[in-house]
Amino acid sequence: MFNKLKDKLKGFKSSLGNKIDEKAVPLEHEEELLKEDTSQHTIDKSRPDSSGTKKSAGITQKAKALVFEREVILDENDLEDPLWELEIALLESDIAMSVSEAIIDSVKQELVGTRKRIGKNTDELVEQALRNALLKIMSANIFDFDEFIENADKPVNIVFVGINGTGKTTTIAKMANYLKKRGYTPVLAAGDTFRAGAIDQLDIHSKKVEVKIIKHKEGGDPAAVIYDALEYAKANKADVILSDTAGRLHTNVNLMSQLKKICRISSPDLVIFVDEAVAGNDAVERASQFNEAVPIDGSILTKIDADAKGGAAISIAYITNKPILFLGIGQGYDDLKKFDPEWFVNKLFE
Numbered sequence: 163m164f165n166k167l168k169d170k171l172k173g174f175k176s177s178l179g180n181k182i183d184e185k186a187v188p189l190e191h192e193e194e195l196l197k198e199d200t201s202q203h204t205i206d207k208s209r210p211d212s213s214g215t216k217k218s219a220g221i222t223q224k225a226k227a228l229v230f231e232r233e234v235i236l237d238e239n240d241l242e243d244p245l246w247e248l249e250i251a252l253l254e255s256d257i258a259m260s261v262s263e264a265i266i267d268s269v270k271q272e273l274v275g276t277r278k279r280i281g282k283n284t285d286e287l288v289e290q291a292l293r294n295a296l297l298k299i300m301s302a303n304i305f306d307f308d309e310f311i312e313n314a315d316k317p318v319n320i321v322f323v324g325i326n327g328t329g330k331t332t333t334i335a336k337m338a339n340y341l342k343k344r345g346y347t348p349v350l351a352a353g354d355t356f357r358a359g360a361i362d363q364l365d366i367h368s369k370k371v372e373v374k375i376i377k378h379k380e381g382g383d384p385a386a387v388i389y390d391a392l393e394y395a396k397a398n399k400a401d402v403i404l405s406d407t408a409g410r411l412h413t414n415v416n417l418m419s420q421l422k423k424i425c426r427i428s429s430p431d432l433v434i435f436v437d438e439a440v441a442g443n444d445a446v447e448r449a450s451q452f453n454e455a456v457p458i459d460g461s462i463l464t465k466i467d468a469d470a471k472g473g474a475a476i477s478i479a480y481i482t483n484k485p486i487l488f489l490g491i492g493q494g495y496d497d498l499k500k501f502d503p504e505w506f507v508n509k510l511f512e
């Protein structure tokens with residue numbers, strides 16, 4: 163997971179770390195402390211007890227501190243080359259330009275001008291600045307899905323949008339499994355009536371996860387399928403409707419106008435955009451397009467387990483201004499992880 167980006171971040175840490183090593187100076191007050199301690203030790207020496215041993219140990223500690231405790235003040239020039247390298251690394255990892263710039267600004271703000279105390283390992287200072295910058299970006303739009311479902315009037319109507327082949331159908335099944343495990347009754351609506359294969363595929367998932375599915379024939383009106391699922395849910399006290407939609411019509415215009423119609427007729431409580439993290443910038447671009455047309459309430463990124471770059475996950479919430487709700491982290495029904503920015507950032511520095 164994220165191997166390429168991880169390597170690039172390591173490269174930045176060591177290149178800026180080297181710069182910090184060049185500029186770092188020993189902490190002044192440590193030198194003073196050492197002087198003080200040495201003079202006390204001279205007086206203590208006259209005492210014939212074991213305290214001398216303790217004092218020498220104290221001095222050794224301070225001497226070590228003198229070697230390892232340093233401080234540094236960085237200016238913009240010190241950061242110029244490493245930050246340029248970082249910007250290229252972020253762009254190569256499919257992180258959108260505006261997001262890269264926000265990350266760079268945040269790292270710069272944290273490191274430039276202020277007196278920083280550092281130990282032997284200069285990488286830690288850089289890592290902390292990077293972690294903070296990434297956390298800030300990724301925590302911008304947080305949404306608690308569990309809380310939302312708990313508090314919403316039932317049945318909750320959730321419509322999934324996104325292009326075919328990215329894991330939308332599997333994600334709907336994973337979500338049904340997730341909700342069932344939390345004591346809710348989900349119903350699936352086979353709203354991708356454009357292809358018979360899509361209806362069959364959702365049908366197979368519904369059997370495996372053991373949830374009710376509402377389906378019509380290929381070519382039917384998807385809004386009618388979702389409407390029927392809503393009626394079924396009301397009559398049978400089901401809690402959540404999870405509706406599939408087509409991801410490939412003859413034209414983009416057709417697809418978007420169909421989604422608009424679905425949303426107009428079924429008034430979803432949540433519209434969730436699904437795409438694969440491995441698509442990088444393309445996924446972020448598609449999220450923006452769907453968001454303009456429908457709009458979306460949040461995203462789920464699949465195939466995070468196979469994603470070397472991390473760019474889509476880092477950019478998507480920032481660019482759409484809508485939260486990431488879940489990440490798909492494998493092909494099993496349990497491989498749906500509620501989005502947690504700290505978990506994500508930790509993965510980048512493992």
Ligand SMILES: Nc1nc2c(ncn2[C@@H]2O[C@H](COP(=O)(O)OP(=O)(O)OP(=O)(O)O)[C@@H](O)[C@H]2O)c(=O)[nH]1
Nearest residue numbers: 326327328329330331332464465466490491492493
């Ligand atoms: N590694 C991995 N594979 C996933 C994940 N989510 C889905 N997949 C796989 O991606 C493939 C496509 O998933 P589907 O759910 O069929 O995709 P879809 O968007 O519904 O596509 P259509 O069937 O064309 O409508 C399947 O082989 C899934 O098992 C994930 O989080 N990780």
